[in-house]
Amino acid sequence: KVLAKAKAARAEAKASSAGSTQVMDPSILAQVTNSNGTQVIIEPDTPLASLWYPPPRHPEEWKAYFDIQSDEIGVKNRLPSPDTQCVYLDFNPRAPYFVSILNLLGEQVGEFGPFHGYDYSKLEQEAILDRLSRDYHLYNVYFTLEKPKDHEPYTTILFNANDFPGSEYAITTVVLPPNGAIEVFSVLFGLAPGIDYLNLIRDDLVRVQGNLWSFLVEIDPTGSLFTKYSGISVASPGQLENELSSVTINQSSNTASHELGHALGLRHHDAFGSPGDGLPITGRPSEESYYAPYPSPRVANETTLHLMASSEVLGITVLSFQDKAQADPFFSERSSVKLTFAEGCGHFMTEKEAKRYGAVMDGMEIPEFYVENPLEEGENSGGRYLRIDSVNIAGTIDDADEVDQYRLYLKEDRVFTAEVISYASTLDDRVMTTLTLLKVTNDGEREVVAANDFGIESFDPHILDFLVPETGTYVLAVAVQQTIPIDRELDGTFDDLFSVKKLGGEDFLTGEYNLLIYNHHDPMQKSRYRPDQEVCIMAKKKGYGSHSSDGDYDDDHSYSKSGHTDDDHT
Secondary structure, eight states: OHHHHHHHHHHHHHHHTTTOOOOOOTTOOOOEEOTTSOEEOBOOOOOGGGOOSSOOOSHHHHHHHHHHHHTOOOBOOOOOOOSOEEEEEEOOOOOSEEEEEEEETTEEEEEEEEEEOOOOOHHHHHHHHHHHHHHTTTSSEEEESSOOOTTSOOEEEEEOOTTSTTGGGSEEEEEETTTTEEEEEEEOOEEOSOOOTTOOOSSOEEEEOOOHHHHHHHHOTTSHHHHHHHOOOOOSHHHHHHHHHHHHHHHHHHHHHHHHHHHTTOOGGGGOOSTTSBSBTTSOSOGGGSBSOOOSOBOBTTGGGBTTOOHHHHTOOTHHHHHHHHOOOBOOHHHHHHHHHHTTOSOEEEHHHHHHHHHTSSSEEOOOOEEEOOOSSSTTTTOSEEEOEEEEEEEEEOSTTOEEEEEEEEOTTOEEEEEEESTTSSBSSBOOEEEEEEEEOTTSOEEEEEEESBOSSSSOOEEEEEEOOSSEEEEEEEEEOOEEEEOTTSSSOOOEEEETTTTTOGGGSSEEEEEEEEEEOSSOOEESSOTTHHHHHHHHHHSSSSOOTTSOOOTTOOOOOTTOOSGGGO
């Protein structure tokens, strides 16, 4: 009934504002209670650049959406830096109070508060620094409580900025009929400025909110609400004070690592694991979240162990609050690939190089590559390094009808993943694309074996965990996404297609993209040492391995800087 009322109210609002260009606010969602009384919570911690839950549905909404996206300014540089990323943890107190937004049936009806913002002690700050340092200890990231010198680029993680614009939406409460009880509706635990794949922007601002737990104690000093949401029982005021500190440290640390992950280029789907197992067993995201629908498998039972997991994407209920309070997640195999590439360590190619290399053979074999193994438990835990053969291709689409085709040599029973990173990225000239994988048959024909127009949360296509059926030559085609599916009836089913150009998205019909490809055995091969360590040693010294004078491949297939001096390849 609540959902029906919310949908009717939304339809009425649309009818009364016909022709307007208002975008649906993803954070305004109806409160739902399951039949067993478990509260469904929505945790909108998705970065701004990839917020689209729910996506715009009608043409006017799409026009407004594209208008906003077209105004975003990105970076022109496409080469990651091998320098250590410095991260400043800013706990300096600002406004001491915050307010909560009060919702009734999905409508904002007022403010609740003010409440005291949590004041981190020095010991708590040091504990959070230790946790972050441990989460990122395998990667080239350094954390400090001292503000770095202004001339050095550094990313800031801002804790409990109660006066920051939008902070009033950090905790949204809801009035539950019939007795008017106040419950937590949604929590914005953290916010990243975008998905900065390859860490091209080295002075990001990440926000973390750790006010929830003290807020629960302030409105209910008995500790009952604290126990309900944290899952931790308290028997005395002294124990409540200790647990409040412990839970705040844990949640703040987890959120900071998660949001910093976005600022270093990680996505929520990088938590899916183990690789080869497809979608999470939680039931979300649905197969229909991918377009076309994701075929299989859905047995990824390690996803919730990983730092980039999101309750919004996975559809987890109130237990996700308890996970924030108690869990100690770690990075996944997929995250390790991207974090390693963000250090300038890996096999990088230009579009021209990748096409040329694939054309003179049966197809380009994905270069052998090893990454640090961050797993503390799971199918692939136990080895120092994991073999995940991978390559990043920097491509450009100059015409809406252009199709970039990459010939690949793939081996039977390997798990293949390909992901375009452009629309949900910090690139200045972004493009909406599709991915199609075709098998080249013995008679030269091509047969489509996997395809995707867009994955979860953005218009970047994602072929996830495709099991290669037989050894041979394949073609991976990157094309422009020229139409967008529309849900006219608001029933969750796409029932029409609209032209991107006619909807105002012509800016996204050409542009730059990164194509990340990786494949591996299942389970992955492990190693105590790194056979390809020279790739990373040279990368850290020179940027991208050894450089040839003509821009061709070096022996390690590293991406050569030579021959790329235009504005987009600084």
